[in-house]
Amino acid sequence: MANTKKYGVLLYGATGFTGKLTAAYLDQHPDLTDKRWAIAGRNAEALAAVRATLTSDQVDVVACSLDDPAAVESMVSSSKVVITTAGPYSLYQGDQLLGACARLGVHYSDLSGEGFWQREMIDAYHDVARQSGSKIVLGGGVDSIPSDLGAYLALKGLGIKPQEDTYVQVTGKYTEYSGSFSGGTLASGRARQAAIRSGRLTKDALHDPYILAPGAQGSDREERTLDGMPPRFKQRYESGNGLLLPFFMGIINAPVVRRSLALAGVTEQVSYRECCAPVLWSRIAWLYASRGLGFPLGQPIKFIPKSGEGPPPWLLKQGAFCVEVSAEADDGRRVIATVSGKGDPGYGATSKMLAELALCLMKDRRGVPRNSGVLTPASALGDGLVTRLNAAQDGRFMNLELS
Numbered sequence: 001m002a003n004t005k006k007y008g009v010l011l012y013g014a015t016g017f018t019g020k021l022t023a024a025y026l027d028q029h030p031d032l033t034d035k036r037w038a039i040a041g042r043n044a045e046a047l048a049a050v051r052a053t054l055t056s057d058q059v060d061v062v063a064c065s066l067d068d069p070a071a072v073e074s075m076v077s078s079s080k081v082v083i084t085t086a087g088p089y090s091l092y093q094g095d096q097l098l099g100a101c102a103r104l105g106v107h108y109s110d111l112s113g114e115g116f117w118q119r120e121m122i123d124a125y126h127d128v129a130r131q132s133g134s135k136i137v138l139g140g141g142v143d144s145i146p147s148d149l150g151a152y153l154a155l156k157g158l159g160i161k162p163q164e165d166t167y168v169q170v171t172g173k174y175t176e177y178s179g180s181f182s183g184g185t186l187a188s189g190r191a192r193q194a195a196i197r198s199g200r201l202t203k204d205a206l207h208d209p210y211i212l213a214p215g216a217q218g219s220d221r222e223e224r225t226l227d228g229m230p231p232r233f234k235q236r237y238e239s240g241n242g243l244l245l246p247f248f249m250g251i252i253n254a255p256v257v258r259r260s261l262a263l264a265g266v267t268e269q270v271s272y273r274e275c276c277a278p279v280l281w282s283r284i285a286w287l288y289a290s291r292g293l294g295f296p297l298g299q300p301i302k303f304i305p306k307s308g309e310g311p312p313p314w315l316l317k318q319g320a321f322c323v324e325v326s327a328e329a330d331d332g333r334r335v336i337a338t339v340s341g342k343g344d345p346g347y348g349a350t351s352k353m354l355a356e357l358a359l360c361l362m363k364d365r366r367g368v369p370r371n372s373g374v375l376t377p378a379s380a381l382g383d384g385l386v387t388r389l390n391a392a393q394d395g396r397f398m399n400l401e402l403s
Helices: 017-027 044-051 069-077 096-105 115-132 147-159 183-198 250-264 278-290 311-320 345-363 379-395
Strands: 007-012 038-039 059-063 081-084 107-110 135-137 168-178 236-238 242-244 268-278 320-329 334-342 373-375 398-402
Touching: 007 017, 007 345, 017 038, 017 044, 017 268, 017 345, 038 268, 044 059, 044 345, 044 373, 069 096, 081 096, 081 345, 096 107, 096 115, 107 345, 115 135, 115 250, 115 373, 135 345, 135 379, 147 250, 147 268, 147 334, 147 379, 147 398, 168 250, 168 278, 236 311, 250 268, 250 320, 250 345, 250 379, 268 278, 311 345, 334 345, 345 379, 379 398
Parallel strands: 007 038, 007 081, 038 059, 081 107, 107 135, 135 373, 168 268
Antiparallel strands: 168 320, 236 242, 320 334, 334 398
16 A cells, blocks of 8 residues: 555544554554544534544544445545444445455454454455455454454464364453443444344354354364354363353454454364353453442443443453463463453453554554455464553553463
């Protein structure tokens, strides 16, 4: 891409709850100190209000409706990287923004957890983005950076190569996911139900573990479920992993990891599954109980949030997440990658991850694969994103390591 772009990063959806958090994080980031960037969305007045909360003199405001193709193309062409928090993407014309980026060679990421929509974008724009040189990165927040980079690190530690005659079971086990209920996640769930009712999401696609990896052949030793756990799985004990329970985000994260495996050419020898440990629920219970659900602070948790609503300030800061990703080969080799971070996973942490991913797309070259298309965090940015996240906020935000 040419270096004549007006903006390094353009954040669309900046007036929503997560968008405001992302804008505030970018506003203070040293990588944008002397670079112009922009906040964007549909409502000029709401954008001006967000702009008034930012301190940098490098921030512009761009009002643009996604139902105006010419305006979208003009906006996208002004930036090196576009990120968006304006979901559900299947309902709010997310394809217009992603598609323009794919055609114009502009890098892109979002927070979509709508697997059927992500598959539509793969089918429509993977080859387009490969031709233009655009990296379209799926799963740019807590869904699904920790799982995807954890699997990437574990397999790298094991030294697995394509066509190697070894089967590897990769297990993402969440031990902490302390945060709030997400209005955006609930809205995505409603979008998914609407897609089922309309026929846009078929029964076969609904249960396809390789929905994001069309044409991939999985191992005959894996479970053919979205999260990779056995059908109707409730609990099981495994030597080396302990007691395993279902994890509600596994059906979103696992297909993204499988796309990474497919792009690496190892789906026939590597399987991925995702679950959680019982301690996850005890940590959530302790955090909620120790703060009286936020009532003593005058900041109660909203258990049925509306889209655009988020957690109270205390939970934004005191939430946390941790996933242990083990890779175990059938020859006995085993490594574990641990990915952990501070902040409410769905908001405080997600906004920072999306911002750091955007800056990695904008700036970083070392450790970043030279590829393009509709990708994943691991396949698009690899070691470059690992290094950046470990360094974020002077190393106080996330920790990604092998053990």
